[in-house]
Amino acid sequence: MRTPIRLLLLSLLAFTPALALAAEDAPSADPDVTIRTEGDRTIQEYRQNGFLYAIKVTPKHGKPYFLVRADGSDGNFIRSDQPDMLIPSWKIFEW
DSSP: OHHHHHHHHHHHHHHHHHHHHHHHTSOOSSOEEEEEEETTEEEEEEEETTEEEEEEEEESSSOOEEEEESSSSTTOEEESSOTTSOOOOOOOOOO
16 A cells, blocks of 8 residues: 555656756746947847847937837837838848
8 A cells, every 4th residue: 555655756756856847948928128228328128038029229318119020030120109110220241
């Protein structure tokens, strides 16, 4: 009678570390926010599982605005309050 219970407890203890590792790799529901300052504006980058999906720009003088992905491609952002405004994304030099 005690042997099956011991085997059950031993098997549960054996799989506990695997469950803890799986829980650490689970995707996060909260976005990662990176805040940096460029000149006279503050930039907040919002990432979900490493994917940059929005940028909030807060100028020193003026109201803040968001840049969001236009079509899901890399580096193609549009202003959320002025979707017709074109944001240039040229590559001038690349290594």
